[in-house]
Amino acid sequence: MKDVIGEFAIVVQNPLQRARRWKEAGKGVIGCFPMYVPEEIIHASGMLPITLLGTEEPVSLAYKHLQTYICHLVQSNFELSLAGKLDFLDGIVFPGICDSVTCISDIWRRHHPYPFHHNIVVPERMDSLSSKHYLMEEFTGLKTHLEEFSSNKISVRSLRESIAIYNGDRALLSRLYQLRRADPSLFRARDVATIVMASMLMPKEEHIELLSQLLKCAPQAGQQANSKVKIVVSGYLCEGPELEVLDLIEGVGGVIADDDLYVGTRYFSTLVDEMLPPLEALVERYIKDVPCPTKYNPARDWADYLLSIVRRSEAKGVIIMMMKYCEPPGFDYPYLKARLTAKGIPHLFLEIEPPLSLERIKTRLQAFMEILRR
Amino acid sequence: MVTAGIDVGALSIKVVLLDNREKILGYSILPTKPGVGELAQFAFDQALESAHLSKSNVAYIVSTGYGRRLVPFSNSEVTEITCHGKGAYWLCPEVRTIIDIGGQDSKAIRINSKGLVVNFAMNDKCAAGTGRFLEVMAHALGVELEEMGKLSLQAKKTLDVSNTCTVFAESEVISLIAEGHSKEDIIAGLHLAIAKRIVGLVARVGLAERVAMTGGVAKNMGVVKAIESLLGVTLLISEEPQIVGALGAALVAADRCEALLRPSQQVEVRSL
Numbered sequence: 001m002k003d004v005i006g007e008f009a010i011v012v013q014n015p016l017q018r019a020r021r022w023k024e025a026g027k028g029v030i031g032c033f034p035m036y037v038p039e040e041i042i043h044a045s046g047m048l049p050i051t052l053l054g055t056e057e058p059v060s061l062a063y064k065h066l067q068t069y070i071c072h073l074v075q076s077n078f079e080l081s082l083a084g085k086l087d088f089l090d091g092i093v094f095p096g097i098c099d100s101v102t103c104i105s106d107i108w109r110r111h112h113p114y115p116f117h118h119n120i121v122v123p124e125r126m127d128s129l130s131s132k133h134y135l136m137e138e139f140t141g142l143k144t145h146l147e148e149f150s151s152n153k154i155s156v157r158s159l160r161e162s163i164a165i166y167n168g169d170r171a172l173l174s175r176l177y178q179l180r181r182a183d184p185s186l187f188r189a190r191d192v193a194t195i196v197m198a199s200m201l202m203p204k205e206e207h208i209e210l211l212s213q214l215l216k217c218a219p220q221a222g223q224q225a226n227s228k229v230k231i232v233v234s235g236y237l238c239e240g241p242e243l244e245v246l247d248l249i250e251g252v253g254g255v256i257a258d259d260d261l262y263v264g265t266r267y268f269s270t271l272v273d274e275m276l277p278p279l280e281a282l283v284e285r286y287i288k289d290v291p292c293p294t295k296y297n298p299a300r301d302w303a304d305y306l307l308s309i310v311r312r313s314e315a316k317g318v319i320i321m322m323m324k325y326c327e328p329p330g331f332d333y334p335y336l337k338a339r340l341t342a343k344g345i346p347h348l349f350l351e352i353e354p355p356l357s358l359e360r361i362k363t364r365l366q367a368f369m370e371i372l373r374r
Numbered sequence: 375m376v377t378a379g380i381d382v383g384a385l386s387i388k389v390v391l392l393d394n395r396e397k398i399l400g401y402s403i404l405p406t407k408p409g410v411g412e413l414a415q416f417a418f419d420q421a422l423e424s425a426h427l428s429k430s431n432v433a434y435i436v437s438t439g440y441g442r443r444l445v446p447f448s449n450s451e452v453t454e455i456t457c458h459g460k461g462a463y464w465l466c467p468e469v470r471t472i473i474d475i476g477g478q479d480s481k482a483i484r485i486n487s488k489g490l491v492v493n494f495a496m497n498d499k500c501a502a503g504t505g506r507f508l509e510v511m512a513h514a515l516g517v518e519l520e521e522m523g524k525l526s527l528q529a530k531k532t533l534d535v536s537n538t539c540t541v542f543a544e545s546e547v548i549s550l551i552a553e554g555h556s557k558e559d560i561i562a563g564l565h566l567a568i569a570k571r572i573v574g575l576v577a578r579v580g581l582a583e584r585v586a587m588t589g590g591v592a593k594n595m596g597v598v599k600a601i602e603s604l605l606g607v608t609l610l611i612s613e614e615p616q617i618v619g620a621l622g623a624a625l626v627a628a629d630r631c632e633a634l635l636r637p638s639q640q641v642e643v644r645s646l
Contacts, residue, residue, distance in 0.1 A: 349578075351498055359440070364496060367455035371491050 004214040005191045008198040016080075018202045019050045020088050028090040028150060033077070034238035034262055035292070036095035036122045038139055038282040040272070043204065044154045044162040045146040047090065051200035052077045053240045053263070056354060065107055071325040072354045073239045074100045081112045091116020091149070093142065097238065097294045098328055116149045118142060126287050126297035135283045143279070159278040169204050170268040172211045176218075177265065181258055181313050183221035184230060189246035189256040196263050197240050228255035229372045232310050234336075235321035235352075236261045237293065237329050242356055249319065252366045253373065258313035260306050266290050293328040302332055303339035310345055317346045317372045319365070324353035346371055375433045377631060378421070379623025380414055380448060381457065382406065382441030385477030385505055386590065387414055388617045389421035391432065392624035395464075400425025401617050406477075410444040418447070434631035436623040440478070450630060455483055455494050457622030462586040463489030464625055465612050470582035473572055473601065473609070474619070475591035477505040480568075482575040484582060495578040501540045503571035505591050510540055511564050514547045515557050526561040526596030533563035537571050561596060569600035576605065586610040588618035 011018050019029045028047035032039060042049035054076030061082040062075045080086050091114045094105040105119050120138050123131035143154050173196060180187050195214070199207045231254040233241070240263040249256060259265055270289050273281045291300035310318060318340060322329060333349065340347045348368040350361060376399065381388040387406055391399040402420035407413055414437070422428060437448035438457045445451075454474075462472045463485055472483040480503045484493040501507055512519045533555055535546050543564070550560050568591070576585075585607050591597050592615035602609055612618060 346492075349495075353498075360496075363440075363453055363455075367453040367491070367494060370453060370456045374490060 001214055001217050001219070004210055004217075005194065007210055008191075008194050011198040011202050012194045015053060015055065015197075015201050016050075016085065016088070019048060022048045022203065023088045023090075029088065030116060031077075031086060031089045031092045033092070033094050033097070033101050034073070035097050035294070036120060036286055037093045038142070038286065040159065040162040040166050040278075040282060041139065041143050041146060041154065042093070043165070044158040045150045045152050047146070047150060048203055049093075050202075052080075052086075052092070053197065053200065055080065056242075058355065065111060066104075069325050070100045070104075071239075071323055073323070074104050076354075078104060078108065078112075081108065086114075089114050091118065093118045093120060095120040096122045098326075100325075116145070118145050122286075122295070124296055126292075126295045127299055132283055132287060135286065136279060139279055139282055156278060160274070163272045163274060163278055163281065165204050165208070167271045167274065169199055169208050169211070170271055172208060172215060173199065173268040175215055176211065177258065179215075179218055179221070180256075183226075184255040184257040184313075185226050185228060186219055186221065189233075189250060190243040192256070193241055193243060193246060193261075193263055196267060200263070200267070226255065227253075229253055229317065229369060230255055230257040230313060230315040232256070232258050232260065232306070232313055232315040232318045233264075233321060234260035234306055234309075234318055235329065235350075236263065236323060237266075237326055238262050239323055241321065242352070242354070244356065244358055245321065245350075245352070245361060248358065248362050248365055252362065252369045254319075254365070254369060257315050258309050260290075260309050265309070293332040303336050306336065307339065307343060307345075310343075317348070317368065319348045319350060319368070321350045321352050324351055375628065375631060376427065376431050377624045377627035378418065378432050378435040379457065379620040379625070379627060380418060380435060380437045380439075380445050381454065381617070381620035381623055382410055382414055382437060382439040382445060383454075383477050383619070384440050384479070385509075386616065387417045387439075387441075388620040389414075389417045390617050390620040390624045391421050391425045391427060392621065392628065395625060395628045398621065399427065401614070401620065403614075403616055406441070410441045411446050414441070414445045415447065434627040434634075436627040436630065438619055438623040438626075449627070452623060452626045454479075454619045454622075455481065455496075456491055457619045457626065458588050459483050459485045459491040459622065460489060460625045461618035461620075461622030462588055462610075464621060465618065466584065466586060466610055468584045469586045469610060471576065471579070471585045473576065473585065473587045474589040475504060475568070475572065475587070475597070476589040476619075480504050480572055480575065480589075480591075482572065482579045484579040493579045495575045497571065497575065500538070502537050502543060503568045505589070507540050507543070507568065508564070508591065508594065508597075510544055511547055511561075514544050515551070515560065517557060517561075520593075522561050522565075523594035523596040523598075525558050526565050527599070529558040529562035530556070531559050531562070532566050533559050535560070535563040535567045537567035543567065562600075565594070565596040565600040568597055569604050572601055573604045581605060581607070583607060584610055586612075586618075588612075588615045590616045592616075 031052045039049040059075045062079040272285045291302040390401045404417045435448045437445040442451040458474045481496040587609040
């Protein structure tokens with residue numbers, strides 16, 4: 001199992017390398033800002049979609065164009081672009097998830113354009129029929145633009161095939177999480193995050209192959225009682241969690257039983273309905289996806305969702321890791337806090353701002369464990 | 375049973391020696407310098423001396439604070455959050471909220487009727503609203519840190535100083551001096567700036583009376599009065615608020631020592 005995890009780690013440690021190799025083989029690569037990009041459509045066009053998750057390298061060039069109070073993800077991705085590190089990309093897709101991602105699109109187009117530049121305007125309200133029609137037009141627009149750009153017609157059949165591949169990967173990731181829930185000590189949290197992150201950075205077919213191998217040799221749930229405290233981590237809405245923070249949680253006696261992270265259950269837990277016409281199915285998936293604080297949808301309540309994750313994993317506490325300057329989840333936090341408190345579930349609010357000061361984070365985590373352990 | 379708590383903070387090291395959870399036998403406070411391990415030893419020796427004890431009298435040592443992992447002779451470590459909760463509760467069991475302003479940290483801690491921490495909030499990365507903030511300002515104003523409290527009580531008005539960043543606040547202070555404002559009025563403004571930050575932290579954990587203040591900044595009457603007026607409560611402050619964290623560590627040491635003794639006694643019983 002270690003060898004396979006090592007393969008995933010290589011992809012994650014150098015997040016652009018696999019995509020660059022793909023490009024060198026003469027195939028197209030499209031960078032995607034997180035969350036509302038239906039990657040299946042890009043996949044069906046024969047290009048490789050990768051999610052732009054930023055890096056830990058310090059930001060400097062981007063400050064020329066951006067205010068300091070923009071989240072790390074946007075700053076870091078733009079920094080990579082200005083430094084020329086994304087020049088191998090054929091293009092970028094910007095979904096309208098928040099003000100920062102919406103506005104960076106035009107700044108980007110002006111200062112460091114790529115041949116393919118596409119915005120997806122995602123409706124703010126997700127609960128109406130018109131939002132469904134609107135998103136359908138947006139996804140159709142992406143498809144048409146990709147067809148023009150790649151000179152490849154995206155047939156219904158190829159889109160269905162891509163959806164099936166993506167669903168296959170989602171199912172394997174869900175299986176991995178199921179195993180972890182049964183015995184969270186089986187996997188290190190950093191390995192699980194690495195596996196999910198790799199899925200966003202490499203061809204899905206390769207990810208499926210590796211993950212299938214891993215699941216075949218994954219250890220079975222142990223019967224011995226575990227003294228570690230089960231934790232659910234939430235937050236990191238569209239960036240990958242810092243692996244060091246996950247290590248710290250384990251280092252102070254916690255074990256992550258489940259998560260509500262973008263690089264986690266948010267990415268894979270809902271499947272695309274393979275019985276529906278493919279574009280419609282993709283729209284349905286995003287409308288009915290996990291509750292998202294960037295959109296209004298009273299039918300999908302974030303607190304209900306988080307509480308259900310806590311229940312199913314029998315966690316003792318929740319750690320909410322909030323990216324500094326990420327506004328949408330910040331506005332929802334008081335509500336989450338009230339709901340968790342009403343259920344008697346202790347939680348820790350951890351503000352994350354790269355570069356991390358780990359010692360400060362460790363003190364907070366350790367104090368939280370001292371509360372949970374007694 | 376004598377236990378010791380060692381609180382290695384960002385600005386000072388505090389040691390408390392406690393007898394059977396009942397009586398403080400001695401304590402010491404030393405400024406933190408590089409070489410924390412040796413310094414902690416020195417502070418420990420000083421505390422032992424003040425209590426007329428030797429190291430062999432101490433059954434268990436717990437370290438806390440920023441440098442809690444740097445004390446080579448401690449038996450175990452615990453965070454300062456738990457310690458301030460324990461220490462303040464020991465001093466007054468009616469306490470439910472604790473405001474601790476130390477060298478580089480400010481925190482609000484909520485404890486329950488058993489003295490156990492239920493929630494806490496801490497300042498973010500910047501040192502604004504901490505002891506270090508006051509130190510920087512004392513230096514900019516050319517006054518002693520210890521005088522600030524008294525000086526602020528003589529203020530004719532409270533000036534407006536921002537509380538978001540220590541460096542920006544310092545340049546504001548320099549401008550205010552240049553504009554001819556009195557030191558007293560500026561200091562009153564600084565104390566209010568700290569108090570406003572603390573009130574935000576307290577709101578996050580929820581205010582419940584009674585409220586204690588711990589940490590070195592609790593010795594500054596100006597900050598205390600500013601917090602009291604914003605929160606509308608009277609703060610409970612012990613004679614030596616700086617050692618409450620170390621006191622809590624000594625209490626944790628007593629718990630842990632007892633827990634260690636318990637199973638070994640059972641083993642003895644079985645062997646009989």
